[in-house]
Amino acid sequence: MAKQVSPRGPVELLTTDREKVTADWIDTVAGSLQGRISRAEVDRELRELYGALVEGLREGGDDTRGESLSEARALLTELSRNRARQGFTPSETAISVLALKQALEPALRNDSADDTTAYLRLARVLDDLALFTVEAYTRTREEIISSQAAQLMELSTPVxxxxxxxxxxxxxxxxxxxxxxxxxxxxxxxxxxxxxxxxxxxxxxxxxxxxxxxxxxxxxxxxxxxxxxxxxxxxxxxxxxxxxxxxxxxxxxxxxxxxxxxxxxxxxxxxxxxxxxxxxxxx
Amino acid sequence: MSERVPVLRIGDILLVSIQVDLEDQTVLDLQEDLADQIVARSARGVIIDITAVEIVDSFVGRMLATIASISRLLDAETVVVGMRPAVAITLVELGLSLGGVRTALDLEKGLALLRRSATGAELQ
Missing domain, CATH: 3.30.750.24 (STAS domain)
Structure with missing residues (x-):
């Protein structure tokens, strides 16, 4: 890569090859969902998430529980809720985040120490966010279960x-x-x-x-x-x-x-x- | 000085309607009054109305059983009426099933119960 800027952080890593990275990411996620959600929808969700992630990282670094990434977290919560409601598995939900790591791997090919450090920092953020998705997913599932239990309770005891x-x-x-x-x-x-x-x-x-x-x-x-x-x-x-x-x-x-x-x-x-x-x- | 629960008379039946929070002294006074009244009025039935009672403890549960035993000794039958569902559940959870105490849903049914058992006794 010619236009090497120093120092390269996670944000630069994400934005250098923006189009290719997002396209790869969307491909992997859409592939894993096997057509149960339309590509256009995955595309929209992930581009929004991508934007929020870049914005958040640029503002406040890699504190995943911090204020700067709250936008990304809100989008992820929404995504996890939808996936949980539509009956996807937790892995299929978490892959939405983790596939980004895979999509970024080509950027490591030029063996730059900066890139590797940036990638590792970003990987940590993404891992955290993936855990966050699973948590949100589980919470939604639990809400569904408890509301069903309450409904069952109401229905099943007529006098x-x-x-x-x-x-x-x-x-x-x-x-x-x-x-x-x-x-x-x-x-x-x-x-x-x-x-x-x-x-x-x-x-x-x-x-x-x-x-x-x-x-x-x-x-x-x-x-x-x-x-x-x-x-x-x-x-x-x-x-x-x-x-x-x-x-x-x-x-x-x-x-x-x-x-x-x-x-x-x-x-x-x-x-x-x-x-x-x-x-x-x-x- | 705690207030006393009044004991009312309807024919040969005594009616106790508990409207206040029951303190231990009130309960003891009530037992005493009731025993006196049963003898003085030669009553043959006692109705304890607990419609207004919302909170019970084991002491109150035992009071009902004690009053029933005292009345039975004096040849009067006790009927507890108007117990609320929450109170019934509490008593069951406390393990008090009030054996030997007759119960009725409300005052009217309690009176009918006493009247029935009176005619039953005369027939025998």
Whole structure:
């Protein structure tokens, strides 16, 4: 290279062959994403990032957590969030930064000590930024997971009214402490709101009952009883009955029924309702 | 001097509605008043309304059980009414299931419960 300027730092290294470096970079990244994001989009994202990176390095050196690179960091956060939402892997996200190192390697060919030092300094900055992307990626993923968990929690615990004074909670899915807590609170609140004296917890949709789940159910039943309502557990499948006995769980004086229909019948009888089948209606 | 919780009479049923924060001395006074009143009025039922109680501890939990035991000795049945969900959960977490205390959702249902058990007793 003829136009050797001294001293060459990371900024010069990046800007000397600007067009070629960015083109190489974009090629590598677009290649790794296998067409799942359009080339034009990658092009736009990376050029913006490139600009912010050069600007940041020129202003404030290589402190990746510093003020000068905040623009680059914001762009990277945005990029990582998008990648995480679209279902890319963490490596596919980090490569967006790391591929720049690869694109800069040709600049090292002329064996200049300055270039090597500059490259190493830049490599450190890029490594940091790559870590930053992975962090942002993970954070987004965690946000997605926790919002899904909250949605699931909301969706899966409806309290339904079966009759005047009889309410039921059909439980679906695995029970854990947090969910049982929500179920318990909703059920008890519904008892107050509807003035119901009979509650049914239906566990037909619960795949497995272990000691902890049983413990939670017992607590709910006792709490309902403290408030002056009777609570029946229904929908115990044969395998689950076997497991409960094998685990040695005592349900004590809590009423359990095999099906929701049996539980409803029991609840109606306890609240003084008689069901009479009309004559002539064949069943 | 802590204030005393009033004991009201409806027929042969005594009604205690707890509206204040329960201090230990208030609870002890209440137990004493209630025992006196059950004997003086020959009451056969006691209703403790805790609709307004938002915070309980193990002491209050034990108070309910104690009052129930005292009343039973004096041949009166105790019904605790209007327990809030949060209070019920707390008591369960504290391991207090208040065995021997009858409960009802609200005052009306509590009265109905006492009336039912009275007619049941007469029939026997």
């Amino acid at each position: 339904v009214k079966l009759w005047n004074g009889v309410i039921a909670v059909p439980l679906v899915g695995t029970l854990d402490s947090a969910r049982t807590q929500v179920v318990m609170e909703k059920l008890l609140q519904a008892l107050v709101d509807t003035g119901s004296e009979q509650a049914i917890i239906d566990i037909t949709g619960v795949p497995a009952v272990d000691t902890q789940v049983a413990q939670h159910l017992l607590k709910t039943v006792v709490a309902a009883r403290l408030m002056g309502a009777e609570c029946t557990v229904s929908g115990i499948r044969p395998q689950i009955a076997q497991t409960i006995v094998a685990l040695g769980i005592e349900f004590g004086d809590i009423i359990t029924k095999a099906t929701l229909a049996d539980a409803l019948q029991h609840a109606l009888r306890a609240s003084g309702v008689d069901l009479v089948a009309h004559q002539g209606v064949g069943r």
